[in-house]
Amino acid sequence: MPSAAGIVLAGGRSSRMGTPKAALEWHGSTLLRRTVGILSRATGGPVVVVRAPGQALPALPPQTEVVDDPREGKGPVQGLAAGLAALAERADVAFVSSTDLPFLHPAFVRRVLRAVADGADVGLPVARGYPQPLAAAYRTTLAALAGRLVAQGRLRPAFLFDECEVARLDEAALRADPVVAALDPGLESVVNVNDPAGYAAARARPAPEVTIQLFGPMAGAAGRAQASRGPRAARAATVAGAAAAAGIELAGHVVAAVNGDQITRDGETPLATGDTVFFLAADAGG
Amino acid sequence: MAPGGYFGRALVVDAGSGAAHALPLPEAVLRAYIGGVGLGTWLLHRLAPEGADPLAPAAPLAFVFSPLVGTPLTTSAKFAVLAKSPLTGMLTDSLASSGFAIAGKLTGHDAIVVTGACDRPAALLVDGSGARLEDAADLWGLTAADATRRLRERLGRGWKVAAIGPAGERGVRYATISHDGRHAGRGGLGAVLGAKRVKAVAVRAATKVAPADPRAVLAAARDLRARSFGPATAKYREAGTLANLLAFNAIATLPARNFQEASFAEAPRLAAEDLSRMRQVARHGCASCTIGCEHIYAAPGNRAVRVEYENVFALGPLCGVSDPDAVLAASARCDELGLDTISAGGTIAWAMECAERGLIDAPWLRFGDAAALLRAIDQIGAREGIGDLLAEGSRRAAGRVGRGSLAFAPQVKGLELPGYEPRTMQAMALGLAVNARGADHNRSGAYEADLSGDHDRLAGGPAHAAAAVETEDRAAVMDSLILCKFLRGVFADPFGEWAALLSAVTGWRADGAELRRAGRRIVLAKRLFNLREGWRPQDDWLPERLLTEPVGLASGRTAALTPERLRAMIDAYYALRGLDGQGLPGQADLEDLLLPGPAPALE
Numbered sequence: 001m002p003s004a005a006g007i008v009l010a011g012g013r014s015s016r017m018g019t020p021k022a023a024l025e026w027h028g029s030t031l032l033r034r035t036v037g038i039l040s041r042a043t044g045g046p047v048v049v050v051r052a053p054g055q056a057l058p059a060l061p062p063q064t065e066v067v068d069d070p071r072e073g074k075g076p077v078q079g080l081a082a083g084l085a086a087l088a089e090r091a092d093v094a095f096v097s098s099t100d101l102p103f104l105h106p107a108f109v110r111r112v113l114r115a116v117a118d119g120a121d122v123g124l125p126v127a128r129g130y131p132q133p134l135a136a137a138y139r140t141t142l143a144a145l146a147g148r149l150v151a152q153g154r155l156r157p158a159f160l161f162d163e164c165e166v167a168r169l170d171e172a173a174l175r176a177d178p179v180v181a182a183l184d185p186g187l188e189s190v191v192n193v194n195d196p197a198g199y200a201a202a203r204a205r206p207a208p209e210v211t212i213q214l215f216g217p218m219a220g221a222a223g224r225a226q227a228s229r230g231p232r233a234a235r236a237a238t239v240a241g242a243a244a245a246a247g248i249e250l251a252g253h254v255v256a257a258v259n260g261d262q263i264t265r266d267g268e269t270p271l272a273t274g275d276t277v278f279f280l281a282a283d284a285g286g
Numbered sequence: 287m288a289p290g291g292y293f294g295r296a297l298v299v300d301a302g303s304g305a306a307h308a309l310p311l312p313e314a315v316l317r318a319y320i321g322g323v324g325l326g327t328w329l330l331h332r333l334a335p336e337g338a339d340p341l342a343p344a345a346p347l348a349f350v351f352s353p354l355v356g357t358p359l360t361t362s363a364k365f366a367v368l369a370k371s372p373l374t375g376m377l378t379d380s381l382a383s384s385g386f387a388i389a390g391k392l393t394g395h396d397a398i399v400v401t402g403a404c405d406r407p408a409a410l411l412v413d414g415s416g417a418r419l420e421d422a423a424d425l426w427g428l429t430a431a432d433a434t435r436r437l438r439e440r441l442g443r444g445w446k447v448a449a450i451g452p453a454g455e456r457g458v459r460y461a462t463i464s465h466d467g468r469h470a471g472r473g474g475l476g477a478v479l480g481a482k483r484v485k486a487v488a489v490r491a492a493t494k495v496a497p498a499d500p501r502a503v504l505a506a507a508r509d510l511r512a513r514s515f516g517p518a519t520a521k522y523r524e525a526g527t528l529a530n531l532l533a534f535n536a537i538a539t540l541p542a543r544n545f546q547e548a549s550f551a552e553a554p555r556l557a558a559e560d561l562s563r564m565r566q567v568a569r570h571g572c573a574s575c576t577i578g579c580e581h582i583y584a585a586p587g588n589r590a591v592r593v594e595y596e597n598v599f600a601l602g603p604l605c606g607v608s609d610p611d612a613v614l615a616a617s618a619r620c621d622e623l624g625l626d627t628i629s630a631g632g633t634i635a636w637a638m639e640c641a642e643r644g645l646i647d648a649p650w651l652r653f654g655d656a657a658a659l660l661r662a663i664d665q666i667g668a669r670e671g672i673g674d675l676l677a678e679g680s681r682r683a684a685g686r687v688g689r690g691s692l693a694f695a696p697q698v699k700g701l702e703l704p705g706y707e708p709r710t711m712q713a714m715a716l717g718l719a720v721n722a723r724g725a726d727h728n729r730s731g732a733y734e735a736d737l738s739g740d741h742d743r744l745a746g747g748p749a750h751a752a753a754a755v756e757t758e759d760r761a762a763v764m765d766s767l768i769l770c771k772f773l774r775g776v777f778a779d780p781f782g783e784w785a786a787l788l789s790a791v792t793g794w795r796a797d798g799a800e801l802r803r804a805g806r807r808i809v810l811a812k813r814l815f816n817l818r819e820g821w822r823p824q825d826d827w828l829p830e831r832l833l834t835e836p837v838g839l840a841s842g843r844t845a846a847l848t849p850e851r852l853r854a855m856i857d858a859y860y861a862l863r864g865l866d867g868q869g870l871p872g873q874a875d876l877e878d879l880l881l882p883g884p885a886p887a888l889e
């Protein structure tokens with residue numbers, strides 16, 4: 001598999017929203033923090049945030065890389081060029097996302113990335129009625145082409161697609177992935193929040209349905225109630241939310257692992273539908 | 287006059303002649319090496335003839351106490367046992383706890399070193415009137431627990447006994463020395479004592495030792511005691527180390543079926559979370575310990591067995607066995623024979639894979655077969671049948687079997703791997719590769735970094751090397767003071783706080799920087815001992831399987847550790863330790879080690 005990474009384009013004007021979208025709260029985190037976390041989880045690689053020059057960003061994990069758009073307001077291809085250039089040495093393919101996709105699911109990201117692994121330069125979902133260039137996968141070698149288009153003033157993604165091999169992924173192709181079909185059947189990964197009404201609607205939706213499992217002292221091995229152990233369902237959009245649902249504190253000697261993958265103490269680590277969150281003792285002496 | 291907490295001398299006993307003499311321990315050496323594992327390393331440099339076979343009479347075995355032993359500081363009643371390992375041919379240093387540490391030190395010595403060999407089975411007794419050997423022919427063949435019981439009946443009150451079981455007598459290369467049901471377990475120290483025909487060492491307190499500042503020590507003891515009841519030790523108190531099993535299974539760090547997999551579908555059958563409810567009969571602690579991490583379970587045959595993560599991992603998932611009765615029985619049997627459970631399980635798991643591949647003639651030895659596991663343990667203890675081969679450990683056995691079986695022998699430097707999957711814990715992978723004792727989770731605590739959330743545990747790099755150095759240095763200091771590593775989480779400023787404890791006991795004005803240097807010095811001195819005994823750069827490496835076969839995670843990702851990545855981490859580790867590209871120290875470091883003789887070099 002080619003090595004993958006993430007790019008979040010955070011520099012849009014958010015003019016219809018009237019306030020910077022990156023910092024909007026959604027179930028205990030910000031939209032940008034959530035998107036960065038989902039891409040980090042789905043790609044297992046670095047994540048680059050492209051922002052407008054000097055743009056203030058909400059708190060992000062320390063390893064997140066931030067690059068500035070060379071000039072403000074030039075549109076997504078310029079941000080794409082900057083992000084791809086930042087990653088060109090370290091990743092073969094990047095999932096490029098806008099910052100306003102609260103329902104973006106890691107399974108969707110992985111499915112789209114696979115289109116590039118299969119040989120295309122771009123994996124372009126066509127879902128919920130539109131092509132989705134800001135929820136798509138791009139080969140990082142496209143950085144030069146994107147840069148050239150910007151220099152020529154050809155600022156729309158369609159110009160880029162004209163000059164490379166694009167795998168269009170329609171809804172059937174996306175849902176043919178059994179994990180996508182199970183966890184994001186409505187392809188809500190591409191639903192963005194554009195205006196206050198859309199944001200209000202997104203906030204009204206419950207947090208993702210996840211499973212929580214506690215181990216060691218949290219599970220009460222020394223004879224606490226059976227009910228405190230074993231997997232159980234909860235609604236949580238972040239690891240901190242899951243910890244709160246389980247009645248434990250994610251701090252000091254307690255760590256979490258989402259789906260048994262990376263270990264984290266970062267409460268803002270995003271959760272998506274179908275995730276299992278393990279809470280375990282950080283003290284692993286044996 | 288010796289500093290507080292010390293006697294300033296080691297007792298060196300020749301088991302051949304029965305003669306004993308006191309070896310003065312200069313204050314500079316005590317301050318540089320502290321005690322326990324550190325002081326023991328210095329003693330081996332001083333007393334072990336270069337190149338001596340570990341099972342030869344000339345090879346010394348040292349019981350080493352520490353300045354904190356005998357104080358009210360929680361978890362301090364520990365002793366270290368060191369020798370050149372018959373399993374690795376390099377230094378091995380194991381710890382055990384309880385009354386032997388206190389009585390041994392209060393014989394008036396900071397260490398008791400046994401050299402030579404008896405003609406007949408003997409017990410070595412040390413008390414205020416010095417050392418003497420007593421005939422122990424009647425104890426030969428007994429389990430360590432039975433031998434201890436009988437010897438204490440004979441000797442009367444006040445004696446504390448460390449003994450070997452039948453495996454040590456028969457030279458099983460991973461035999462243990464046990465005291466009070468706990469084992470100085472790794473590296474075959476029991477075989478070294480067995481080769482000297484010393485069945486047991488008995489000690490009786492004869493004197494006292496005062497700390498320099500008793501009030502400060504008492505205040506520190508109260509403070510530590512309070513902290514030892516906090517969240518940092520909850521896992522050990524409430525669930526015991528077995529709590530690792532189900533959690534490690536969930537995050538694919540539980541090696542199974544000889545490291546062919548990193549999780550075990552039947553792990554819940556062996557989990558503390560459920561097993562403790564059904565079978566736990568008691569909870570104990572070592573002497574002077576307020577944590578009490580020993581969870582005692584009922585094993586078949588009315589036996590009680592101390593259950594630790596490592597026994598259950600090695601005799602359960604690693605061998606594909608999920609029947610809790612079988613795993614507890616196997617663990618109890620290893621205790622009786624005096625076998626290191628990790629090496630026993632690792633070697634048997636390797637043999638199961640060999641049998642599956644048709645490389646050895648033991649068709650009965652199958653993964654998951656509980657009866658086969660128990661039979662193999664008995665044969666190892668008796669050195670009968672295939673047990674004679676397996677008693678050599680997986681590396682030597684693979685050397686004999688050949689046909690590619692070394693690639694999946696689960697060992698580093700000959701010491702079998704503990705239950706921390708290196709491919710999904712890549713800081714730990716480095717720690718296991720470079721540690722002087724071999725694949726070991728007590729001298730390298732790099733898994734702390736993997737589970738901290740601060741590092742990508744699936745992609746080792748320079749940050750992981752820094753964590754491996756830091757945790758190794760901390761372990762070296764804790765193992766020399768000695769404090770139990772299960773207490774480590776309560777220290778916010780470990781080196782500084784340890785320096786304060788050491789200063790209160792000894793009267794020195796040590797600070798955190800001094801203890802950091804001591805940790806580094808001790809790690810380096812061990813490396814130097816190994817170099818002297820034939821270490822080669824390729825010994826700092828991992829088994830081929832771990833570098834060529836990826837493992838899967840529940841998330842669907844695969845984890846792989848490549849030779850290039852491991853090489854890069856080792857190079858970074860060497861650089862941080864001031865070693866050259868081959869892992870050799872520079873002259874300035876050597877001068878700081880206060881070691882006798884010229885610096886060893888690569889041949």
Ligand code: SF4
Binds near residue numbers: 575578
């Ligand atoms: S924590 Fe456990 S191993 Fe450590 S001293 Fe206490 S009882 Fe012994």
